[in-house]
Amino acid sequence: MPVALNMRLTGNEEQEVTLTGTLRPFVAEEMASVRSSLEQAARSARGTLCVNLKRLKYMNNVAFLELNRFVRWVAHARPDLRIKFVLSSVIPWAIRKFQVIAELYPAVTIEVYDKALYPTQPVLEDDEFINVLRMQEKLIWNHEQDILVQHGLRPGLRVADICCGLGCFDIFIQRDFRPEYLVGVDHSRPLLRYARQVVSDYGLENIEYQYGDAAALLLADNSFDFVACRLSLQIFHQPEKILHELVRICRPGGRIYITNEMLSCMVGYPNEEVIQQGYKSFLQVSRQGGVDLDMGPKGRFLLQGAGLEDIKISQINVSNTNSDPNDLARVVELWIRVAWQFGAAAGADPSLHADVEKGLRAHMETILSDRGYAVWPIIAASGRKPFRTS
Ligand SMILES: C[S@@+](CC[C@H](N)C(=O)[O-])C[C@H]1O[C@@H](n2cnc3c(N)ncnc32)[C@H](O)[C@@H]1O
Numbered sequence: 001m002p003v004a005l006n007m008r009l010t011g012n013e014e015q016e017v018t019l020t021g022t023l024r025p026f027v028a029e030e031m032a033s034v035r036s037s038l039e040q041a042a043r044s045a046r047g048t049l050c051v052n053l054k055r056l057k058y059m060n061n062v063a064f065l066e067l068n069r070f071v072r073w074v075a076h077a078r079p080d081l082r083i084k085f086v087l088s089s090v091i092p093w094a095i096r097k098f099q100v101i102a103e104l105y106p107a108v109t110i111e112v113y114d115k116a117l118y119p120t121q122p123v124l125e126d127d128e129f130i131n132v133l134r135m136q137e138k139l140i141w142n143h144e145q146d147i148l149v150q151h152g153l154r155p156g157l158r159v160a161d162i163c164c165g166l167g168c169f170d171i172f173i174q175r176d177f178r179p180e181y182l183v184g185v186d187h188s189r190p191l192l193r194y195a196r197q198v199v200s201d202y203g204l205e206n207i208e209y210q211y212g213d214a215a216a217l218l219l220a221d222n223s224f225d226f227v228a229c230r231l232s233l234q235i236f237h238q239p240e241k242i243l244h245e246l247v248r249i250c251r252p253g254g255r256i257y258i259t260n261e262m263l264s265c266m267v268g269y270p271n272e273e274v275i276q277q278g279y280k281s282f283l284q285v286s287r288q289g290g291v292d293l294d295m296g297p298k299g300r301f302l303l304q305g306a307g308l309e310d311i312k313i314s315q316i317n318v319s320n321t322n323s324d325p326n327d328l329a330r331v332v333e334l335w336i337r338v339a340w341q342f343g344a345a346a347g348a349d350p351s352l353h354a355d356v357e358k359g360l361r362a363h364m365e366t367i368l369s370d371r372g373y374a375v376w377p378i379i380a381a382s383g384r385k386p387f388r389t390s
Contacts, residue, residue, distance in 0.1 A: 015041055015044070015045040015046075015048075015049050015050065016049075016050040016051075016052055017037065017038060017041045017049065017050070017051050017052065018052040018055065019034070019051070019052070019053055019055075019056055020055040020056060021055075021056065021057060022056075022057050022058045022059075023056055023058065023059040023060070023063040024058055024059070024060045024062075024063065025060070025062045025063055025066070026062065027062065028062060028065070028066050028069075030062075031062070031063060031066040034066070035066055035069075035070055038051070038067075038070050039070070039073065039077075042070075042073075042074050042077070042078050042081060042083075043077070043078070045078075045081060046081075047081075047082065048081070048082040048083070048084055049074075049081055049082070049083050049084070050083075050084045050086060051067075051083060051084070051085050051086070052086045053085060053086060053087050053088075053091075053094070054086050054087060054088040054113050054216055055088075055216050055218075056088075056091065057218050058091070059091055059094055064094065064097055067085075068101060071083060071101055071105055071108055074107070075105055075107065079107075081107065082107045082108070082109070083105075083107060083108050083109075084108075084109045084110070084111060085098050085101075085102075085108070085109075085110045085111070086110075086111050086113050087110060087111070087112050087113070088112065088113060088213055088216065089112060089187075089213075095110070095112055098110045129334075129338060129341075130166065130190070130191065130194065131334055132331065132334040132335065132338060133165045133166050133168070133191075134166060134168065135327055135330055135331045135334065136231070136331055137165075137166070137168035137169060137172075138168075138327060139318050139323050139324075139327050139328060139331060139376075140316060140318060140378065141168075141169070141172050142323070143316045143317065143318060143322070143323075144259075144316055144380070145172070145176060147314045147316060147380050148177075148257070150312065150314060151255060151257050151312055151314070151380065151382040152226060152255040152257075152382065152384075153173075153177055153226050153257070154177065155177050155178040155179070156178065156179065156180050157177075157179050157180060157224075157225035157226050158179065158180050158181045158182075158223065158224045158225045158226070159173060159177075159179040159181070159182045159183075159224060159225065159226045159227075159228065160182075160183050160184075160185065160219060160224040160226075160227045160228070160249060161173070161182070161183070161184045161185070161228045161229075161230070162185050162214050162217065162227065162228070162229045162232070162242070162245070162246060163185070163186055163187070163214055163229055163230070163232030163235075163242075164184030164185060164186050164191075164195065164209070165186060165188075165191050165195075165232075166191050166194050166195055166198075167184045167186075167191075167192075167194070167195030167196075167198065167199070167207070167209060168198075169228070169230060170182055170184045170195070170207050171198060171199070171202075171204065171207070174204055174206060174207055179206065179226075180206075181206060181208075182206055182207045182208070183207075183208045183209070183210060183219070184207065184208070184209045184210070185209075185210045185211075185212045185214065185217060185219070186209070186211070186212075187211070187212065187213055187214065189211060192209050192211055195209050196209050214229070214232070214236075214242045214245060215236075215238075215241045215242055215245060216245070217245045217248070217249055219249045220249065221248055221249065222248075222249070222250070222251040222252065223249055223251065224249050224250055224251065224254060225250075225251060225254040225255070226250075226254060226255055226257065227246045227249060227250045227254065227255070227256045227257065228256075228257045228258075229242065229246055229256075229257070229258050230257075230258070230259045231259055231260065231261065231378070233258055233260055233295060233302070234260045234261060234291060234292050234293055234295040234296075235290075235291045236290075237290040237291075237292075239295070239302060240302070240305065240306070243256070243258075243302060243303070243305075243306040244306065246258075246306075247306050247307065247308070247385055250385045251385065252385050252386060252387040252388075253384065253385065253387055254384070254385055255382045255383065255384050255385070256303065256306075256308060256382060256383055256385065257380065257381075257382040258299055258302070258303070258380070258381050258382070259296075259316065259378050259379065259380045259381075260295035260296040260298070260299060260378070260379055260381075261293045261294070261295065261296055261377075261378055261379075262294055262295075262296035262297060262377050262378070262379055263279045263282060263283050263286075263293040263294050264279065264280070264283060264294050265296075265377050266279045266363070266375070266376065266377070267373070267374060267375040267377070268362070268363045268366040268367070268372065268373070268374040268375075269366065269372065269373050269374075270366060270369075270371075270372060271362040271363070271365065271366055271372075274358060274359050274362040275359050275360075275362050275363045275366065276359070277355055277358075277359050278355055278356050278357075278358055278359010278360050278362065278363065279359060279360075279363075280355075280359075281352045281353075281355035281356045281359065282335070282339050282356045282359070282360070284348070284352055285339055285342050285343040285346065285348045285352050285353065285356065286339070286342050288342075288343070288346035288347075288348045289342040289343075289345050289346035289348075290346075291342065296377070296378060296379030297379060299313060299379050299380075299381030300313055300381055302381075303381055303382070303383035304383070306383070307385075307386065308383025308384060308385060308386070309383060309384050309386050310383060310384040311381065311382070311383045312381070312382050312383075313379065313380070313381050314379075314380045314381075315377055315378070315379055315380070316377070316378040316379075316380055317375050317376070317377055317378075318375070318376045318378070319373065319374060319375040319376070320366075320367040320368075320372065320373065320374045321373065325367050325368055326368070328367050328374070328376065329364045329367045329368050331376075332360050332363050332364050332367065333360070333364060335360060336356060336357050336360050336361070339353065339356045339360075340353055340356075340357075343356075
């Protein structure tokens with residue numbers, strides 16, 4: 001039962017006990033030291049005792065029942081004390097069971113921390129969004145492949161793709177770069193189901209998909225040579241938290257590679273003014289939903305802030321002259337729907353969406369016109385993890 005237990009006073013009359021690792025006892029007695037540490041914390045805590053389980057990788061029912069008994073013990077020994085369990089959706093059944101405990105004991109509350117952090121997740125799991133990801137990936141790969149080489153990807157590396165989505169990128173990487181080992185992590189079960197199905201349909205080996213949270217990865221420190229996080233930092237309102245995890249799992253000397261969009265520089269001619277206004281409104285809508293679709297140029301700043309060195313920046317340009325214009329127009333059409341969903345989730349002004357639709361339809365016309373020129377720019381940035389951290 002390799003579980004680590006850490007206790008700290010967090011101020012504001014709150015004491016926190018954190019359990020990390022695996023909590024799979026065969027019998028309740030194996031939980032004795034965990035129980036006694038929890039009771040010790042509960043005896044000295046004032047106000048609220050926070051029991052943080054968000055980094056727990058596995059927990060079984062024996063452990064759950066012991067935590068339940070601990071709650072019962074607190075109700076008698078410290079009736080004035082409140083207990084807050086912090087859970088993550090990594091162990092989904094535990095959320096349902098702790099909800100029952102919270103109903104039975106008024107002093108108990110639960111917080112599913114990743115639900116609050118990622119309000120756009122329902123949009124990302126929508127079927128239409130799956131189509132967006134699939135089409136985007138098809139368009140981007142031809143232009144990204146060489147850029148990846150410039151950013152240090154080569155055969156034989158241990159690669160992690162965090163926020164892997166449908167995993168199309170991983171399949172291309174496996175085919176064209178033959179990594180020693182490749183893991184894709186995502187927080188969406190439907191997307192991972194799709195990714196695993198593709199891997200099994202094509203009999204691909206060496207790719208593992210993991211359900212997990214990019215802000216609290218279940219991967220070991222210093223364990224990858226190349227850590228990618230593509231078109232995803234931009235969806236988090238605290239990207240530094242994710243970067244911190246990417247750096248943690250990368251080995252010293254390895255590289256962290258991120259890509260992000262730059263919607264304010266979306267190019268289209270003719271109809272440039274309507275197009276620009278459309279993307280400006282798209283940006284406004286997405287920002288209201290906590291997403292920054294103009295993060296691309298901030299890549300260098302972010303990577304430096306995370307303590308990385310040897311920063312490289314490249315621009316991936318998908319245009320209607322270097323890619324299939326029908327595919328590009330289809331992606332833009334799907335974005336109209338995504339913008340609408342972001343807007344609805346964020347309670348944005350509907351007139352903004354009218355602007356988005358007008359601008360993006362004009363962009364589609366430009367893309368499909370023989371005389372038009374349109375570019376979708378994406379910024380790729382990477383940095384090396386130093387050997388020595390100060
Ligand atoms: C815009 S998509 C990009 C997917 C993929 N990298 C690509 O380029 O197609 C963002 C991805 O981040 C995933 N995601 C969102 N929140 C996450 C989290 N907390 N941990 C891991 N993945 C998350 C979503 O499920 C989605 O697959």
